[in-house]
Amino acid sequence: MLGVKGEPVIVTGAAGFVGMHVAERLLQRGETVVGVDDFNAYYDPALKDLRAARLAAYPGFRLERMDVSDAPAMRELVRGSGAGRVVHLAAQAGVRYSIDNPHAYEKSNLAGHLSVLEACRHEGVKHLVYASSSSVYGDRPMDGKGFREDDPTVTPVSLYAATKRACELMSQSYATLYGFPQSGLRFFTVYGPMGRPDMAYFGFTEKIMRGEPIEVYGEGRMARDFTYIDDIVDGVVGVLDHPPATGGHEVYNIGDSNPVGLMEMISTLERALGREADKIMRPMQPGDVTSTYADISKLHTLTGYRPRVDLAEGLQIFADWWRSWRHS
Template sequence: MSILVTGAAGFIGARVCQVLLEQGAHVIGVDNLNNYYNTDLKKERISTLSSSRYFDLKEVDIESVDLSDLFKLEEQREITGILHFAAQAGVRHSLDAPIDFINTNVKGHIAILEFARKLANLKHLVYASSSSVYGRNAALPFRESDRVDRPGSVYAASKRAAELMSDCYQHLYGLPQTGLRFFTVYGPWGRPDMAYFKFARAIMRGETLTLYEGRELARDFTYIDDVADAVLKVLAAPPSSDQQRLLNVGNNSPESVSYLVTLLEKHLGRNASVSVMPRPVADVETTWASIDAIENLAGWRPRITLDEGIGRFSEWFSRSKYV
């Protein structure tokens, strides 16, 4: 039996692949290794995974190929689970390149749905959504039952569109699916476009980092190992064929961005130079995940505090070539 993981060179995808391989699973990774951020980081993640004989990589754009053509029929019969993480990320980047988000996050998602519905032995499709779908909602914490029809960016709209397409495919074909709304995932081997990574680099280089205005500027930071644990617990608990699930994956404990900077200073052993600027219109002030649903379903709760997680990240970052 095989697990297909799209976005295998990405931050979440690579960590989930690594855990699956440690558990003895056969993993088929799919990734186009695009250059949205440093491809060296993606190649290093893949190099680590490729040391296992149970890992195979197919380097393709999911939105531009017929995925059925990539696999022989016997290979398709072996696929029992799909973890779909391939996406164009970056809320602010979606202001500059909105078409990229439609191509990957909408066209790419429906390509996965089309492939998945034809697999004879597929038990569960788990896909990455985002806390960004909560958009301009003001009520906290964010709950899966909240209305999500006021996106604050093209990125958020593309992720909500993917959720709606999945709901349609569940209705039409009984495709068992769960969408995971991730909240600010961080940790070693993370994405260089994320705030904590950019802050760490600025601190280490003696450069000024930018904080945005807002007394309530906070994020529900969620450590990568906790996220991987959540993904695999959910994968092992598919819904009935008449149900599409949406679940928050967050820390259920928003922390101020200024506290994040304090922790980076502590663990990197250097002081930050800070400039305060107006908050971009695409950025929400606070994110906060209600995690009652995933805890009730899979018994999952995050374990790593922000202090511990930033300590682990800082140790990795200080030794990396990405300083």
């Protein structure tokens, strides 16, 4: 389902990792996109500038530098753009960062989400798709079964996770009260070229290539459902094209549905880089979870979603991009 001809899609966090790739996919299929980003300094803004420059090459793209928690500005943007759909990906990311900087999450995640909700309900948005996180499931043992959307989500182990679950509850209340359809996306460990430098695979790459040791938390016993960025975008755009009925609010896992142990990921990355890492084993850090594992049957039923890029291929693409980026 494409939007009304000429009716743009707003993508918040458009200079972010997932936001840029989602915006680009929409532009490539002929959509008009209004990107929103505040270019904060959580990590090197030069990488955000690089992503924004890539989007600026498309004639159907316009960028607004603003903070989504600015409610009057957000509402004016939705009204003035005439957007019928919003993909809300802007947020303060990072589990560990939330322990030291909790108020950043209050502003970006809670106030930001409320600002978007208010703009959507007042300005007649037809479908809001927003980012949640696999972290809402808490720390669960690996029992051979994927996390399902109807599993309990009442034991977050980080403030980041708590804010993401709170956003889901806020969206449920707004869908019930005001009737506009909403879809929440629980992302599972997204990786790939132009990714976030705070993610483990990116930080490991930087240190390995400098000849520095890497710190392996959880004594290497953790596992993650690593999901390549192109597969994530398939899921996001598929959900955008399949809104719930009026008043509906649905939540979907978007992952690879194939958890990989941390030590296996490191070995795969070493092969992609052609270098071996000097590893320092560390205990689990506060806020971390032991494993993540997405059951993606609900998303597959809705959109036909099926991940296509395995970890070895995805990390090789990332390693090749990293080399060209660092030497550009």
